[in-house]
Amino acid sequence: QVQLVESGGGPVQAGGSLRLSCAASGRTFSNYAMGWFRQAPGKEREVVATISRGGGSTYYADSVKGRFTISRDNAKNTVYLQMNSLKPEDTAVYYCAADQTNPFITRAQNYRYWGQGTQVTVSS
16 A cells, blocks of 8 residues: 655646645555546546656646646655646646556546645636
């Protein structure tokens, strides 16, 4: 089992930047594919970005391509989400997820472990 703790969320103005971090503990971090997801009020959870075990493959939702960057540091057991040019529609609770079933996973339903989430609020 792996435990995930997100941090770095908060309020920001449109056009600003935030970097989310997700610290993992419990098992060998490099065995896990990682992902960031978000859920806005009244909406379903959606994928934001995912990254493979070794970091060589990444996936981004069309809505964040060119603005967000996912990365991981396996030595620090941490995955990051750098968010630039933030928009009000990026407002949501952002969740970190992990799974070791496959080396690269893009769908939320295939992730077993989830963090508690961190709120990101972008004001116009």
